Amino acid sequence: MDLSSLDIFRTVAAEQSVTRASSRLGRAPSNVTTRVQQLERELGVALFSRAGKRMRLTREGEIFLSYTHRLLALADEARSAVKPSGPAGLFRVGAMESTAASRLPPVLARFHAAWPAVSLQLTTGGTKGLIRRLLAHELDCALIGKPPMEGIDTGYDAERLEAEHVFTEDLLIVLPSSHPPIGTAADLRVESFAALEPGCTYRAVAEHWAEGVKGLRVQELSSYHAMLAAVSTGNAIGVMPRSVLDLLPGGSGVQTHRLGPIETLLIRRRGEALPAFEAFRQALREG
Numbered sequence: 001m002d003l004s005s006l007d008i009f010r011t012v013a014a015e016q017s018v019t020r021a022s023s024r025l026g027r028a029p030s031n032v033t034t035r036v037q038q039l040e041r042e043l044g045v046a047l048f049s050r051a052g053k054r055m056r057l058t059r060e061g062e063i064f065l066s067y068t069h070r071l072l073a074l075a076d077e078a079r080s081a082v083k084p085s086g087p088a089g090l091f092r093v094g095a096m097e098s099t100a101a102s103r104l105p106p107v108l109a110r111f112h113a114a115w116p117a118v119s120l121q122l123t124t125g126g127t128k129g130l131i132r133r134l135l136a137h138e139l140d141c142a143l144i145g146k147p148p149m150e151g152i153d154t155g156y157d158a159e160r161l162e163a164e165h166v167f168t169e170d171l172l173i174v175l176p177s178s179h180p181p182i183g184t185a186a187d188l189r190v191e192s193f194a195a196l197e198p199g200c201t202y203r204a205v206a207e208h209w210a211e212g213v214k215g216l217r218v219q220e221l222s223s224y225h226a227m228l229a230a231v232s233t234g235n236a237i238g239v240m241p242r243s244v245l246d247l248l249p250g251g252s253g254v255q256t257h258r259l260g261p262i263e264t265l266l267i268r269r270r271g272e273a274l275p276a277f278e279a280f281r282q283a284l285r286e287g
Contacts, residue, residue: 009035013057073272093123095142097223099167103167127199130142135155142268144156161270169242170262175190192217192237196224219236224240
């Protein structure tokens, strides 16, 4: 078992395809297939179930993948420890869509300029999904929203993760321009609540605020642009940080109701010390 075989296995698991994995790795498909088969023979278990061209992890494959992530991360850390020439290699960052849009562009540009040897891979999603992927070693760190009240489950595991504050967002309920001013959720006069995926901290906070409002159905959307369009129809509300609303065309043509400040946290697995993480954290601190 060598690191190259582990990297091939991890790539096939991510792509669920030998063809896509070989393209990403710059190897011949036959070579990728052979290396996976050699690894399976060495371990004495099937790592993938093969249905046509699709490669799905078996139960044993899922278990082995978690160790693969840890072994490859430890190898990167070891290389950096004995040859401290600066961060290099793949660095996987997760972020909420709002953070990626409003906060990260200058940070990522500055990070790339300082550390061109790092291949930074950005994944967006809701807080709960990002935490799950970090714990599964599919990400190296993530930027998540911290609920300001108890009772909202994000899946955060304080024994396995560590966090630090990086931003504060001003969370808003966004209303149609024609809607009467509101003081509480009871004053709403719309039929739907436009929101992103379940697991989004902002959605969870807004749902907690609107708890008890009868007849308010959730309209699940994939972007803040779509959310603003839904609000503009006059029959929906949305929830987003002010920093995102300020970026959207047409953002000045809606009303807002402030829910309050929400912390954005930078999280990583406890005890890990990747050089790329330290460089990324410094870039975030510089704003």
